[in-house]
Amino acid sequence: MKKTTNLCRMLALAGTVLITATVGSAAVRAASSTGKPVQSDSSIPPFWGKFKDAVIRGDKAVVAGLSQFPISMPYGMPTVRTRAQLIKRYRDVFNHETNAAKCFATSRPETDPARPKEFTVACKNAAGDEVIIYLFRRVGKTWAFSGLDNLNE
Numbered sequence: 691m692k693k694t695t696n697l698c699r700m701l702a703l704a705g706t707v708l709i710t711a712t713v714g715s716a717a718v719r720a721a722s723s724t725g726k727p728v729q730s731d732s733s734i735p736p737f738w739g740k741f742k743d744a745v746i747r748g749d750k751a752v753v754a755g756l757s758q759f760p761i762s763m764p765y766g767m768p769t770v771r772t773r774a775q776l777i778k779r780y781r782d783v784f785n786h787e788t789n790a791a792k793c794f795a796t797s798r799p800e801t802d803p804a805r806p807k808e809f810t811v812a813c814k815n816a817a818g819d820e821v822i823i824y825l826f827r828r829v830g831k832t833w834a835f836s837g838l839d840n841l842n843e
Contacts, residue, residue, distance in 0.1 A: 731801065731806070731809075731828075733831075733832070733833065734799050734801070734809055734833065735799075737756070737826075737832060737833040738798075738799050738809075738811075738826075738833075740752070740756060741753070741756050741794075741826075741833075741835060742794040742795070742797075744756065745784055745790050745791050745794050746791045746794060746795060748780075748791070750776070750777045750780050751777070753776070753780070753784075753835070754773040754776045754777055755773075756833075756834060756835055757773075757776060757834055757835040757836070758827060758829050758834035758835065758836045759771055759772055759773065759776075761776065761783070761835065761836060761837055761838065762825070762836065762837035762838065762839070763782075763783075763837070763838055764787075764838060764839055764840040764843050765840070765843040766843065767782065767786075770783065783838055787815050787816070787822050787840055788813040788814060788815055788816075788822040789813075790813060790824070793811075793813035793814065793822075794811065794813075797811050797812065797813060798811075799811055799826070800812065806828075807827060807828040808825065808826065808827050808828070809826050809833070810823050810824060810825055810826070811823070811824045811826070812824075815840070815842070819842070821840055821841040821842050822838070822839075822840055822841075823838070823839045823840075823841060824837075824838055825837035825838070825839065
């Protein structure tokens with residue numbers, strides 16, 4: 691009887707540990723995939739403030755200065771290879787599928803612990819689906835805009 695009781699206790703403890711680990715892991719995944727901001731790098735907010743303010747003001751030169759080239763684009767759209775191309779194609783990048791200025795006014799960066807050198811900002815398309823993703827990467831000690839994606843394409 692004593693062996694059975696000890697075995698039951700060990701199984702109960704193992705089950706508790708497994709459940710705790712699973713719930714904890716799920717919470718971390720949920721926090722990074724629910725659309726809630728998860729910021730772990732204190733250098734993101736200052737960069738994001740500068741970038742979003744430049745987009746809201748329509749300051750193409752500042753936006754280009756805060757970007758890393760080439761900038762990847764959604765399927766079917768050519769890559770933005772230079773500063774001059776970004777300035778010329780500014781509407782394609784920030785007003786084609788979404789109104790980035792309006793979106794950026796309220797959006798917050800999202801990070802994924804598995805990708806510490808990246809963060810994203812999601813915006814809604816005309817249908818109201820949050821499928822337009824702006825990608826930012828760490829470049830040296832700062833951040834830069836590096837890509838645009840449409841999850842529907």
